[in-house]
Amino acid sequence: MAASMMRTTGVNIFLMFVNGKLLCRGRRQVVASLTSQYLLKRRCYSSRRNILTLTERGIFQDIFPDTSDLPKVLSSGPQCIYCGFDPTADSLHIGNLLAIIALLHCQRAGHNPIALIGGATALIGDPSGKTTERTPLESSVVQSNAASIKSSLQRIFTNHERYFWKEDKQLPKIRIMDNKSWYKDMNVLRFLAGVGRQLRMGKLLSRQSVQTRLASSQGMSFAEFSYQLFQAYDFLHLHHEYGCLIQLGGTDQLGNLMTGHELVKRVTGKDVYGIVIPLVTSSTGDKLGKTAGNAVWINEEKTSALDLYQHFLRLPDADMEHYLKLFTLLPLNEIADVMRLHKKTPKNRKAQEKLAEQVLLLVHGEIGLDRALRQTEALYHTSPASLEQLNDAEITELFQGATVTRLLLEPGFSIAQMLDRVKCLPQGHKGDLILSAGGVYINNQRVTDASRVLIKDEHILANGLTLIRVGKKNYYIVKWV
Numbered sequence: 355m356a357a358s359m360m361r362t363t364g365v366n367i368f369l370m371f372v373n374g375k376l377l378c379r380g381r382r383q384v385v386a387s388l389t390s391q392y393l394l395k396r397r398c399y400s401s402r403r404n405i406l407t408l409t410e411r412g413i414f415q416d417i418f419p420d421t422s423d424l425p426k427v428l429s430s431g432p433q434c435i436y437c438g439f440d441p442t443a444d445s446l447h448i449g450n451l452l453a454i455i456a457l458l459h460c461q462r463a464g465h466n467p468i469a470l471i472g473g474a475t476a477l478i479g480d481p482s483g484k485t486t487e488r489t490p491l492e493s494s495v496v497q498s499n500a501a502s503i504k505s506s507l508q509r510i511f512t513n514h515e516r517y518f519w520k521e522d523k524q525l526p527k528i529r530i531m532d533n534k535s536w537y538k539d540m541n542v543l544r545f546l547a548g549v550g551r552q553l554r555m556g557k558l559l560s561r562q563s564v565q566t567r568l569a570s571s572q573g574m575s576f577a578e579f580s581y582q583l584f585q586a587y588d589f590l591h592l593h594h595e596y597g598c599l600i601q602l603g604g605t606d607q608l609g610n611l612m613t614g615h616e617l618v619k620r621v622t623g624k625d626v627y628g629i630v631i632p633l634v635t636s637s638t639g640d641k642l643g644k645t646a647g648n649a650v651w652i653n654e655e656k657t658s659a660l661d662l663y664q665h666f667l668r669l670p671d672a673d674m675e676h677y678l679k680l681f682t683l684l685p686l687n688e689i690a691d692v693m694r695l696h697k698k699t700p701k702n703r704k705a706q707e708k709l710a711e712q713v714l715l716l717v718h719g720e721i722g723l724d725r726a727l728r729q730t731e732a733l734y735h736t737s738p739a740s741l742e743q744l745n746d747a748e749i750t751e752l753f754q755g756a757t758v759t760r761l762l763l764e765p766g767f768s769i770a771q772m773l774d775r776v777k778c779l780p781q782g783h784k785g786d787l788i789l790s791a792g793g794v795y796i797n798n799q800r801v802t803d804a805s806r807v808l809i810k811d812e813h814i815l816a817n818g819l820t821l822i823r824v825g826k827k828n829y830y831i832v833k834w835v
């Protein structure tokens with residue numbers, strides 16, 4: 355029985371054909387039947403190479419085009435699987451992280467992953483999911499973004515191997531490449547005559563990304579229209595060079611995956627496959643990413659380890675099980691244990707803590723996780739000891755916007771003298787009022803007597819710092835020299 359699935363121009367409508375006959379129409383219907391089909395197949399194919407069982411975790415949403423062959427192909431031996439990332443910003447974000455985690459699952463199942471950086475395609479700009487034309491990027495900007503993304507990808511794959519891979523077997527090598535390497539010497543005539551001739555206008559025009567833009571008042575440039583040809587050629591190139599059979603991408607990439615499938619099929623006669631991962635959305639339902647301007651970044655310069663940790667720590671209880679399945683590599687039985695513990699006392703946020711810990715370890719390694727934990731401790735627990743665990747840079751990052759003053763510690767220096775030098779209180783009566791009302795804190799402890807002489811370990815921490823807070827959120831840091 356040959357079964358195939360097709361998505362029409364709308365995002366939500368599927369048509370499923372069996373032996374050429376329309377079997378069913380609709381959205382959840384097809385996805386649900388795919389899910390049960392894969393779970394059933396899992397029992398028939400012994401190897402865990404059949405990554406489609408990951409639909410249990412919700413990490414794979416749809417497959418294109420042929421639902422019957424892929425489990426067999428995956429179980430038959432290691433396959434090359436790729437996912438592309440356009441360097442249109444200098445960092446990836448947690449939406450992209452889901453695609454990286456999908457690649458990690460492939461690698462853990464013994465397949466050969468390729469993370470492709472779109473150094474060439476970023477210059478054109480993918481219209482998928484965009485309602486307006488992208489602002490063109492300078493080639494030098496794309497190049498430096500690509501370098502930064504490459505090092506994040508390397509870091510994540512290294513962290514995974516170091517902290518998450520416990521088996522004796524060697525993980526297959528991750529290949530990180532840039533499509534600029536095959537486009538830089540590409541001859542435009544050869545490309546159009548080769549790739550352009552293979553693809554039919556009707557299908558290219560039917561893609562959702564094209565339809566939406568053609569219907570808009572701004573229309574669509576030929577450059578953006580041509581984007582799908584380049585992504586399709588990448589698939590063909592990786593198929594030729596590495597025998598790549600599978601491309602992963604978010605749901606917004608389905609049209610590009612279909613064009614890739616069509617090109618490879620026409621040129622080689624072989625079927626290749628697209629596996630679609632769900633889109634991570636914000637609480638308002640928008641795709642998390644660059645375009646929506648709501649990205650949570652994985653480069654520390656853009657989103658600190660503490661903020662990344664806090665992002666996951668603050669997610670609502672209702673999302674926990676789903677997010678643990680998507681964003682961690684914990685086995686499902688461990689996730690069930692975490693959820694059981696969490697449900698007993700949700701206010702302890704055990705599920706959020708586990709989720710945040712696992713993401714931090716993957717993205718920033720042990721050092722980043724440790725920093726985020728110490729900073730969280732200092733932020734929410736008021737003991738001076740928690741502040742002492744932080745160095746200069748960490749404390750300054752934690753209390754962003756705090757005024758930093760360097761002071762020389764002289765014998766007999768009092769709290770009042772320090773407050774005066776730091777200029778954290780208004781002069782005269784107003785300042786005295788704040789003090790006597792208990793509005794000044796030193797190292798998280800309320801000041802009751804400002805005439806006291808500063809004492810090491812109480813007022814001056816072992817790290818040579820004093821943290822002053824005036825009112826609810828005005829912070830001042832003293833660095834003693």
Ligand SMILES: Nc1ncnc2c1ncn2[C@@H]1O[C@H](COP(=O)(O)OP(=O)(O)OP(=O)(O)O)[C@@H](O)[C@H]1O
Nearest residue numbers: 439440449450453603604632633634642643644645
């Ligand atoms: N929020 C998200 N959830 C899941 N996957 C995502 C998300 N955002 C991006 N991806 C996937 O990551 C891969 C790389 O995407 P890309 O680098 O273009 O990021 P992007 O945020 O979608 O960019 P832009 O907003 O500029 O379109 C694609 O497969 C894309 O579908």
Ligand SMILES: N[C@@H](Cc1ccc(O)cc1)C(=O)O
Nearest residue numbers: 438439440472475480585588
């Ligand atoms: N078009 C993808 C990135 C990508 C680039 C090249 C590829 O071959 C594949 C994917 C995106 O914007 O999300």
